[in-house]
Amino acid sequence: MTTKTSKKKSKRTGEVRCLNCFVRFCPPHGAEKASCPECGWEWYISWSGKLAKIRKPVWESWERQLAEIMKEANEE
Numbered sequence: 001m002t003t004k005t006s007k008k009k010s011k012r013t014g015e016v017r018c019l020n021c022f023v024r025f026c027p028p029h030g031a032e033k034a035s036c037p038e039c040g041w042e043w044y045i046s047w048s049g050k051l052a053k054i055r056k057p058v059w060e061s062w063e064r065q066l067a068e069i070m071k072e073a074n075e076e
């Protein structure tokens with residue numbers, strides 16, 4: 001029985017970490033915005049070559065979510 005670890009230590013280029021739930025994910029290369037697969041929050045991505053970095057949250061989508069929550073809260 002061979003015990004080869006399946007963990008590939010590939011370079012983490014193009015990977016970002018969600019600032020909301022701290023899950024790592026790879027946005028499509030060159031994408032201006034990317035949403036976290038875990039919590040669904042959207043982030044602006046900046047690229048320096050192959051390196052991705054989260055810049056700031058996409059406020060518009062937050063506002064949309066907030067508006068939906070507010071609407072639900074008011075419909076009691």
Ligand SMILES: [Zn+2]
Pocket residue numbers: 018019020021022023036037038039040041
């Ligand atoms: Zn997330």
